[in-house]
Amino acid sequence: MADTLIIYGKPDCIRCDQLVKYCRRKGIPYRYIDVTQDADALALVKSLGYSELPVGMIGDDHFSGVRLDKIRPLAPQLSKAS
Numbered sequence: 001m002a003d004t005l006i007i008y009g010k011p012d013c014i015r016c017d018q019l020v021k022y023c024r025r026k027g028i029p030y031r032y033i034d035v036t037q038d039a040d041a042l043a044l045v046k047s048l049g050y051s052e053l054p055v056g057m058i059g060d061d062h063f064s065g066v067r068l069d070k071i072r073p074l075a076p077q078l079s080k081a082s
Contacts, residue, residue: 003059005030005071005078008045016054019066028071028078 005023007030009016023030035042035053045055050064056071058078063070071078 005074006057007032008035008041008055008057009053010034010036013053015052015066019054019056022066022068022071026075028075 005028007016007019007023009020009032011034020030020032022028033041035045045053048055048062050062052064054066055062055064056067058070058074061070
């Protein structure tokens with residue numbers, strides 16, 4: 001079973017909204033964390049070396065941006081996990 005997709009984003013972030021909308025359309029479960037409201041989450045994103053949002057994490061794999069190439073292969077497993 002795959003881990004849950006975690007999306008780190010912020011309000012008024014077009015790319016964050018695109019990733020969330022894609023997950024909703026495809027029925028991919030995710031957990032959204034607003035880094036403007038969670039200092040620990042922001043620190044984690046920065047510690048991974050990212051300066052742009054969204055940042056997605058699936059298990060130990062992480063990426064910045066709308067990386068459908070990272071999500072698509074795992075989508076069936078993520079959907080079954082819900």
